[in-house]
Amino acid sequence: xxxxxxxxxxxxxxxxxxxxxxxxxxxxxxxxxxxxxxxxxxxxxxxxxxxxxxxxxxxxxxxxxxxxxxxxxxxxxxxxxxxxxxxxxxxxxxxxxxxxxxxxxxxxxxxxx
Amino acid sequence: xxxxxxxxxxxxxxxxxxxxxxxxxxxxxxxxxxxxxxxxxxxxxxxxxxxxxxxxxxxxxxxxxxxxxxxxxxxxxxxxxxxxxxxxxxxxxxxxxxxxxxxxxxxx
Numbered sequence: 001x002x003x004x005x006x007x008x009x010x011x012x013x014x015x016x017x018x019x020x021x022x023x024x025x026x027x028x029x030x031x032x033x034x035x036x037x038x039x040x041x042x043x044x045x046x047x048x049x050x051x052x053x054x055x056x057x058x059x060x061x062x063x064x065x066x067x068x069x070x071x072x073x074x075x076x077x078x079x080x081x082x083x084x085x086x087x088x089x090x091x092x093x094x095x096x097x098x099x100x101x102x103x104x105x106x107x108x109x110x111x112x113x
Numbered sequence: 114x115x116x117x118x119x120x121x122x123x124x125x126x127x128x129x130x131x132x133x134x135x136x137x138x139x140x141x142x143x144x145x146x147x148x149x150x151x152x153x154x155x156x157x158x159x160x161x162x163x164x165x166x167x168x169x170x171x172x173x174x175x176x177x178x179x180x181x182x183x184x185x186x187x188x189x190x191x192x193x194x195x196x197x198x199x200x201x202x203x204x205x206x207x208x209x210x211x212x213x214x215x216x217x218x219x220x221x
Contacts, residue, residue, distance in 0.1 A: 004156075034209045044211040105156050107156045
């Protein structure tokens, strides 16, 4: 079946630094990818929709200048958390769309100290 | 946007069937009903989806009401590995928003 990978699987960074998370569709091309954030004991919250070759569409309340999304190829989308703060600590998950189904990455746990 | 309503939590005994309900009274005629599940510290995993007819696969069955305003995910024999949060989603993957889901606990 289709596989979506994320890198890194976990990251710890200092407050004020930037962190880049990669999402790759390993065996298919994805024109559309989605980024989610999930806090403990909560559901997934859609942050943005990433379209290859165009600007991402952000959900209301998500700062586009803080969460930079780049979808430069049909198999790679990146999420950069800029000037991270402790409140950005969360589980970040990407999803790629294919043939009417969504395929999710394993998630990236970000801890900001 | 069409919304779904699921119980917050359910319990089951191992090797017994589990019926997870989902209400979606505002579903439109073209909305597919998708089910995903999420194990702890993992990304969601596809379970099953359907439009009007009941569906079966190796993981589960999906029973869809005739008026399509509700559906039920059926795990025929729950195992400890089925303990997860189960999400019922409409129009996925065009509408990518998750509700709260149902946390399924499986007791040995």
